[in-house]
Amino acid sequence: MEISSERLGDHSPATGPGSRGRYPKGVRRRQEIIDRSIEVFADVGFEGASLRALGEAIGVSHAALRRYFETREELFLEVLREKDRRTIFETPDGIYGALRLAEGLVEYATQVPGLMALRHSMVARALESGNEHSKRFFVDRYAAVREELAHHLSAARDEGIVRSDIPLDAMTALVVGALDGLSTQWLLDPSVDIYRGIDLLEGLLRPAVTHPLVS
Amino acid sequence: MEISSERLGDHSPATGPGSRGRYPKGVRRRQEIIDRSIEVFADVGFEGASLRALGEAIGVSHAALRRYFETREELFLEVLREKDRRTIFETPDGIYGALRLAEGLVEYATQVPGLMALRHSMVARALESGNEHSKRFFVDRYAAVREELAHHLSAARDEGIVRSDIPLDAMTALVVGALDGLSTQWLLDPSVDIYRGIDLLEGLLRPAVTHPLVS
DNA sequence: GTCTATACAGGGATAGAC
DNA sequence: GTCTATCCCTGTATAGAC
Numbered sequence A, B: 001m002e003i004s005s006e007r008l009g010d011h012s013p014a015t016g017p018g019s020r021g022r023y024p025k026g027v028r029r030r031q032e033i034i035d036r037s038i039e040v041f042a043d044v045g046f047e048g049a050s051l052r053a054l055g056e057a058i059g060v061s062h063a064a065l066r067r068y069f070e071t072r073e074e075l076f077l078e079v080l081r082e083k084d085r086r087t088i089f090e091t092p093d094g095i096y097g098a099l100r101l102a103e104g105l106v107e108y109a110t111q112v113p114g115l116m117a118l119r120h121s122m123v124a125r126a127l128e129s130g131n132e133h134s135k136r137f138f139v140d141r142y143a144a145v146r147e148e149l150a151h152h153l154s155a156a157r158d159e160g161i162v163r164s165d166i167p168l169d170a171m172t173a174l175v176v177g178a179l180d181g182l183s184t185q186w187l188l189d190p191s192v193d194i195y196r197g198i199d200l201l202e203g204l205l206r207p208a209v210t211h212p213l214v215s
Numbered sequence C: 001g002t003c004t005a006t007a008c009a010g011g012g013a014t015a016g017a018c
Numbered sequence D: 001g002t003c004t005a006t007c008c009c010t011g012t013a014t015a016g017a018c
Helices: A002-007 A024-044 A051-058 A072-090 A100-111 A113-127 A132-158 A168-188 A194-205 B002-007 B024-044 B051-058 B072-090 B100-111 B113-127 B132-158 B168-188 B194-205
Strands: none
Touching: A024 A051, A024 A072, A024 A113, A051 A072, A072 A113, A072 A132, A113 A132, A113 A168, A113 B113, A113 B168, A132 A168, A132 B168, A168 A194, A168 B113, A168 B132, A168 B168, A168 B194, A194 B168, A194 B194, B024 B051, B024 B072, B024 B113, B051 B072, B072 B113, B072 B132, B113 B132, B113 B168, B132 B168, B168 B194
16 A cells, blocks of 8 residues: 555665765665564563664674664664564455454564564653654554555445444544554463454444344 | 452562561552652653652652662552552442443543553563563453453443443453553544544444444 | 764662661 | 662764774
C-alpha cells in the first residue's frame, strides 16, 4: 500500500554533507546498523543494547553510530520502523481471512522478544511530553496500521465475513487495540490464550446469521 | 474484593531491623515516598523522576530512599500498585453498567499522565528476561484486573446486559486488552475516539436482539 | 566523509561515617 | 535512619586523525 510505504518509508541519513540526497555507502551502513541492532536486541534485550554494545556488535565505536542517527531514540525508532516494514506491511492484500493481519501482529510479538519490550519502552517515551519524534512516530504508525487493517476489513466485508453495519474506523481502532492488549497479556503470561481472544473478537464481528441483521 | 487486596496489597518494608514485622514509622515514611512520587510523576514525568529528583522533592538524599525500596524498579512498582489501588479496585461492585469498570480504567489513564508512561515503561521491563519483580507484578496485576472485571461482567450477565454464551475468561482478556490498546491509541492521538471503541465492544457483547451499533 | 578518542553530566547502586 | 563520597555505566558532544 502506498500510504504505508510513505508513512513508514526510509528516511534520509541523519547527517549529510551539503544536502543533496542519499549516499549509497552511508545508506548501506545505516541499514547495517539497523539490521545488526535487531540481532542485538534478540540477544541481550533492549536494556542491554546500549550504544556502546551496539557499536561493539557492529565493529565500530559508539560515537560512529551518531553519524547515522542523531540520537539513540532515533536509532531505536528506525529499528521499530524496519520491524514494521518486515512484518505488518508486507502482508499481501486480501488473503482469505479477514483478521489475517492479526496473525501478523501476533507474529510481530513472538518473533524477536526484545522488540516488544523496545516498543513498549518507546511508547512510554512517546507518551511523555517532550519526545516529539517518538510521539510522531507512533501516531503515524498506528494510523498506518489502522488504515492497513481497514483495507483488509473492507475486503472482508465484501466477502461477508465481517459485519457491514459497523463503522470501519471504530472497528479498526478496536481490533488494533485488542490485538495490542491481548499480545501484552499473553507475552506476560502465556496461559492467557491470545488466540481465543482473537477468535472471540472475530466471531463478534462476523455477521450474525441467526439474527436478521443483514440480509 | 478479597483477591484484589490480597494480590495488590501492601508489602512489608524492604528492609527491617531484625525481621519481626512492620514498623509504623517506617511504613508511614514509605507511604509518604510513594505519595510524593506520584506528585513528582505528574510534574516532570517519569523520565525526570530520578531517585535524586524524588529524594529532593521529599527532602532526603537519594540514598535514603533505598532504606524503603531495594531498587528504583521496586519503588516504581509500588507507585503503580498504589495507583491501581486508588482507581481500579475501589470501584463498588455491580453498579448498573457492565463496563463501568471501563471508565475506571480509562480514567486511570487520564488522571496522572506520567503514570501511563511509567506503566508502559515498566511493562517493557517486565517483558525482558531478568526483571522478575516487574514480571510478577504485571502477571498478578493483570490476573487481578481480569478477575475484578469477571466479577462485574458476571453480574452484567445476570442483568441481561452481556451475552451469556461467551466464556468469561476469554471475554475478560479481550475487554482488558481492548481497553489497554484503545487507551494507548487515544493517549497518543486524541482524535482516536476511545469511547466509540468501548461502546462498540459493549454493543458487540450485548445479547443480540436488534440493536444497531452506531453512535 | 567516516571514524576514534576523549570529555562531560547525569543515572542507579553501594560502602561507611555519624 | 540518613548522610556523603564514590563507583561504574549511560547518552551526548566535540576534536581531530585519515
